[in-house]
Amino acid sequence: MNSLTTKQKILEASIRLFNWNDVANVRLQQIADETGISVGNLAYHFKNKEAIVQAVYENLFDDFQQILSAYLISPKLTDFGIQMEQYLRFFTKYRFYLIDLFEIDRSYPQIMERWRNCIGKMLLQIRKRLDYYVNSGIICPEPAPGIYDTLTDNLWSTIVFWVPRQMLKEQPSDEAAFKQATWAHIKPYLTSKGRDEFLLEVQPIMLS
Amino acid sequence: MKPMFSMPPELYAKMLDNLSNLFFTEKLGLDVDMNFYRNDFWLSDTAVIESLQHRRGVWEINLLFAHYKTPLKFLSRRITSHSCRKKATSMAFYMRRLAAKDQRGTLSLDINDLHLSLN
Amino acid sequence: MEAHKITDLTGKKMCGHIQITTIVTYKHYYSINLQGLPIKPASPLMASSVTRKKIVDAAVQCFNREGIANVRLQHIADQAFVSVGNMTYHYRNKDAIVEAIWEQLAQKQRDLLTEFRIVPLFEDMERLMQHIFELQQAYRFFYTDTLEVIRAYPAIQSAHRQHMEWQVLQMDFAIQFNHSRGAFLPEKAPGQYLQLAQHFWLISDSWLYRQCVLQADTSDYSSFRNTLWALFQPMFTDTGMREFEQLVYFLENNT
Numbered sequence: 001m002n003s004l005t006t007k008q009k010i011l012e013a014s015i016r017l018f019n020w021n022d023v024a025n026v027r028l029q030q031i032a033d034e035t036g037i038s039v040g041n042l043a044y045h046f047k048n049k050e051a052i053v054q055a056v057y058e059n060l061f062d063d064f065q066q067i068l069s070a071y072l073i074s075p076k077l078t079d080f081g082i083q084m085e086q087y088l089r090f091f092t093k094y095r096f097y098l099i100d101l102f103e104i105d106r107s108y109p110q111i112m113e114r115w116r117n118c119i120g121k122m123l124l125q126i127r128k129r130l131d132y133y134v135n136s137g138i139i140c141p142e143p144a145p146g147i148y149d150t151l152t153d154n155l156w157s158t159i160v161f162w163v164p165r166q167m168l169k170e171q172p173s174d175e176a177a178f179k180q181a182t183w184a185h186i187k188p189y190l191t192s193k194g195r196d197e198f199l200l201e202v203q204p205i206m207l208s
Numbered sequence: 209m210k211p212m213f214s215m216p217p218e219l220y221a222k223m224l225d226n227l228s229n230l231f232f233t234e235k236l237g238l239d240v241d242m243n244f245y246r247n248d249f250w251l252s253d254t255a256v257i258e259s260l261q262h263r264r265g266v267w268e269i270n271l272l273f274a275h276y277k278t279p280l281k282f283l284s285r286r287i288t289s290h291s292c293r294k295k296a297t298s299m300a301f302y303m304r305r306l307a308a309k310d311q312r313g314t315l316s317l318d319i320n321d322l323h324l325s326l327n
Numbered sequence: 328m329e330a331h332k333i334t335d336l337t338g339k340k341m342c343g344h345i346q347i348t349t350i351v352t353y354k355h356y357y358s359i360n361l362q363g364l365p366i367k368p369a370s371p372l373m374a375s376s377v378t379r380k381k382i383v384d385a386a387v388q389c390f391n392r393e394g395i396a397n398v399r400l401q402h403i404a405d406q407a408f409v410s411v412g413n414m415t416y417h418y419r420n421k422d423a424i425v426e427a428i429w430e431q432l433a434q435k436q437r438d439l440l441t442e443f444r445i446v447p448l449f450e451d452m453e454r455l456m457q458h459i460f461e462l463q464q465a466y467r468f469f470y471t472d473t474l475e476v477i478r479a480y481p482a483i484q485s486a487h488r489q490h491m492e493w494q495v496l497q498m499d500f501a502i503q504f505n506h507s508r509g510a511f512l513p514e515k516a517p518g519q520y521l522q523l524a525q526h527f528w529l530i531s532d533s534w535l536y537r538q539c540v541l542q543a544d545t546s547d548y549s550s551f552r553n554t555l556w557a558l559f560q561p562m563f564t565d566t567g568m569r570e571f572e573q574l575v576y577f578l579e580n581n582t
Binding site for chain 3: 022102112116119143146147151153154161168170180181184185187188189
């Protein structure tokens with residue numbers, strides 16, 4: 001992977017190590033070994049561990065913004081599946097973050113602030129996406145006021161906490177199972193038009 | 209950390225609403241919608257002359273296009289207007305040269321092509 | 328035993344009071360009767376289990392306050408009004424205390440679910456949700472730092488995994504029971520009930536974490552139960568719908 005700069009390689013290695021141990025337990029020597037460079041070389045790119053941690057979080061939030069910008073690219077149901085796949089990849093890559101969230105909050109409060117902002121946007125996007133599907137006739141209108149708000153919350157919880165829960169169960173994060181779980185939230189609310197579209201377009205991708 | 213761009217959530221919600229509505233208001237266009245472009249192709253096979261008209265205090269540049277095979281098919285289009293006559297003359301000169309298919313004057317018009325009835 | 332109820336200072340500040348409370352504790356053990364002979368407690372195990380319970384409760388409070396990583400044995404000892412040596416006699420180290428806490432929590436959850444399994448009507452489900460909520464509030468450090476705890480104390484890991492699987496199966500059984508009595512619609516695809524059970528536990532376990540992250544009220548029971556009931560709502564038959572409405576009406580008028 002010569003196309004990645006040394007800096008990027010360092011960050012990738014750090015993320016791998018953070019996922020393996022806690023953020024606090026990782027030492028600069030380990031990061032250097034994992035990247036395959038010397039500690040001096042590492043120090044040239046990043047002054048100290050603090051700088052590496054900050055850079056990793058920059059990457060994390062950039063990636064998240066990328067996923068947020070993929071809102072409703074196509075008007076079809078598959079668009080939701082695509083965005084959820086991206087979320088799964090994100091939470092798998094940065095799984096150390098959820099684990100250490102409260103520790104991180106104590107040391108770097110501005111990170112929690114950014115995270116809250118991102119989560120707010122994620123929730124809004126899911127809610128508006130549901131509204132869009134209601135307008136285009138794929139989902140039935142709200143059976144009772146407030147149901148789609150709780151559906152949004154449940155969908156969000158499933159997407160965010162799937163990977164940590166799989167970690168607890170010591171099972172590898174299975175993409176097909178994740179898709180099953182998230183679509184199971186929406187399936188009860190599909191109209192007949194929605195179900196046709198689901199069978200035609202989403203189901204084949206889920207099974208592959 | 210670099211300062212983050214932040215948007216109040218109500219505004220973000222409205223933006224998402226608009227993005228969703230795009231799919232209802234803006235649909236992919238049909239091929240027939242581009243006919244206005246294809247309809248003008250014959251203009252590239254025309255002889256062009258300019259005509260200046262003084263209207264409402266400005267000098268309007270009109271280009272007259274006549275198809276070289278069937279000169280009765282002709283079209284007059286107002287291009288632009290200038291307040292100064294000299295400027296308009298100069299612009300019209302260059303516009304005609306740009307628009308004309310035959311820049312060196314090798315194309316000629318046959319009077320029989322006009323099919324005029326003298327009755 | 329009233330001496331230590333004077334103040335409600337934090338563990339650190341109570342350092343100064345250790346001498347007094349130790350004496351009180353010993354007095355309890357070595358109190359004398361009218362003949363001047365020491366009164367032994369009715370059974371030696373009873374006093375020991377009382378101390379154990381005190382230590383575990385104190386540990387839970389410390390963990391909830393400070394987070395599991397920052398608490399030292401000294402803090403727990405101060406909170407429990409025992410000496411560190413006494414505590415070490417009952418629990419070798421912090422690992423043992425955490426394991427004991429987990430065992431206590433798991434036992435409580437098992438009791439809840441076994442009771443629930445007998446007849447899982449909607450009122451029982453509502454009560455189950457209440458109890459789960461109370462447990463979460465009491466052992467909140469576990470729910471906000473679940474992964475950290477599991478990773479730091481690997482002895483709990485496999486036990487916790489089995490416990491989670493068992494919980495899912497219990498809930499699956501409850502849903503099937505509700506289907507057979509006509510309150511839930513039948514499964515549209517095989518495995519849907521299991522999926523629903525998985526969702527129930529995922530959402531209930533992650534609810535506290537979510538409230539912390541969103542800076543929402545972590546003691547808001549109504550939001551907790553609404554989120555969980557919303558999972559079951561698409562499954563209601565007409566009977567189920569009516570029963571749920573009755574439940575809501577009953578709760579509104581009795582709370």
